Amino acid sequence: MSAEDLLRELAPQVLGVLTRRFRDFDAAEDAVQEALLAAATQWRDEGLPRNPRGWLIQVASRRMIEQVRSEQARRRREDLAASLVPLDRQSAPAADDDEAADQDDTLIVLFMCCHPALSPASAIALTLRSVGGLTTTEIARAFLVPEATMAQRISRAKQSIKTSGIPFGMPGPDDWAPRLEAALHVLYLIFTEGSTSSSGIHLQRVELSKEALRLARAVHDLLPDDSEVTGLLALMLLTDARSPARTGPGGELIPLAEQDRTLWDRNAITEGVALITAALPKGPVGPYQVQAAVAAVHNEAASVEETDWPQILALYGVLEHMSPTPVVSLNRAVAAAMVHGPAAGLDILSAVESDRRLAGHHHLYAARAHLLEMAGDFRAAIENYHAAANRTTSLPERHYLTIRAAKLAAPPTPTQTGSGARTKNGRQ
Known part of the structure; x- marks a missing residue:
């Protein structure tokens, strides 16, 4: 395992220890990030310490003490520091001396970062930083936004956690299901953005999909008997x-x-x-x-x-019953076209195109174009391919859709002309 991978694995564990010890998630998260940056420099020059986790806990704890001493945080943190850490100590307690250091709080930290009260965008950013160990710069680069914008997003998310009074610990029976659902949803969104980027020049952002996969493995290791956790990892x-x-x-x-x-x-x-x-x-x-x-x-x-398209169609029927989203309906329409012909798929699209969540979305036009192409209505397919291309912010998708339309608009070859492949209106 590389030093970078080790740091990302240890980040939520160290954050959990500090949050449990100091009861201040916001300050602890900042201290952990500083410790990670220090480790990235020192470990490269001096090699891995004997106890990397303990090293990070100790350095991050010292950062917390320095924050407590700072004038800006004096009123808010002095009482906390006085009760938890003696200020006259020159170094933080060794990690192995603290009972909390032996606990793995990764799942608790994930639940905090993915709290249902946070917006998906805020939860994603905070999860990648606090659980994934990515820097603000790395996250901003991945989502193609200025670093200052991402920093503000993370800061607002931490402030929301602070003001909400969310306790550090496993959620109770009534909160367990929604908290886990929110956490899995955030991991799914991170993976989806990495697998098929919503914007930019690259179709895939491998660093995001790989990080989501790593975090999903970590959750599965903690909850191996949860069937939906297993399902997400498998997906x-x-x-x-x-x-x-x-x-x-x-x-x-x-x-x-x-x-x-x-x-x-x-x-x-x-x-x-x-x-x-x-x-x-x-x-x-x-x-x-x-x-x-x-x-x-x-x-x-x-x-x-x-x-096995009939099986896929049946599965999408089950999924649509569980999660009736327009994207699921689009996928069911394509599967129906593969089983029963394009007319069946177009009928499904007609039934869902009035959904406001699909209004102006390029996926609707792309799906319709594909089915119209299957039906031989090339003129209408070209129009929908162009409409989809004009609406997507992903350059690879735009190029693909434009090329698809261009191929349909190209003059028929002599073979096609002789066989009557197309009529004047573009139909076969």
Whole structure:
């Protein structure tokens, strides 16, 4: 394990120790970040210490004491420091001397960062910094926003936690389900943004998807018997397994039907299939498990022609019942077209296109264009491909959609003309 990976693994553990000891999440998080930066410099020059976790706890604790001593925090922290840490000590207590240092509070920290009271954007930023160990600069770069903007977002999130009075500890029985649901949702959003970037010049942001996958593994290690946690990890593995084949040499988007499946990561597929196969019988079945099952069906098919589309259609029907979102309906429409023909898919799209959540969204136009192309209505397909291209902020998606439209608009070849492949209105 590299020093960088070790720091990211230890970050939430150290934050948990400091928050438990000092009862100040905001200040503890800042102190941990300073300790991580110090470690990144000193460990590179001097090598790993004998006890990296203890080293970080000690350095971060000293930073906390310095903050307590600072004039800016005097009124707010002096009483806390006096009761928890003697100010006349020149160094923080050794980590191994503290009972709390032996506890792994990663899950508690994750629950705090992903509290339902926080907006998804704030929760994502805070999770990547406090649980993932990423710097503000790294997070800002990943989401293509100025560092100052991301710093403000993280600061507001920490302030929300402080003012809410959220206690540091595992949620009670009544709060457990929503807190875990929020945490899994944040990890899913991070992974999705990394797997298919919503904007920018790159289709994938590998650092985000890999970090989400790492955190999902950590949660699964802590909650191995939770079927939805297992389902989310399986979904990430099965989706990430296809990433080597999703882009061409120039970073261009390659759709699932055209991917070279020999490039897929078979080890990840095997692990993901094993996880979802074991999770489904345990119940209760949730949305992440169903999505993982869909991904498994795709990944186990040797080609797009051999894909079990009836099973995928059935799974999307189950998922739509569990989580009736327009994106799920779009996917069900495509599956229905593969099973029953494009008209069936277009009927489903007609039923959901009035959903306000889809208004102006490029996914709706792209799905309709695909189904119209399947139906042979090339003129309408071209219009919808252009509409989708004009609405996406992802350059690889825009290029793909534009090229798709251009291919349909190209004059037919002599072979196509002789066979009557297209009529004047662009239909076959």
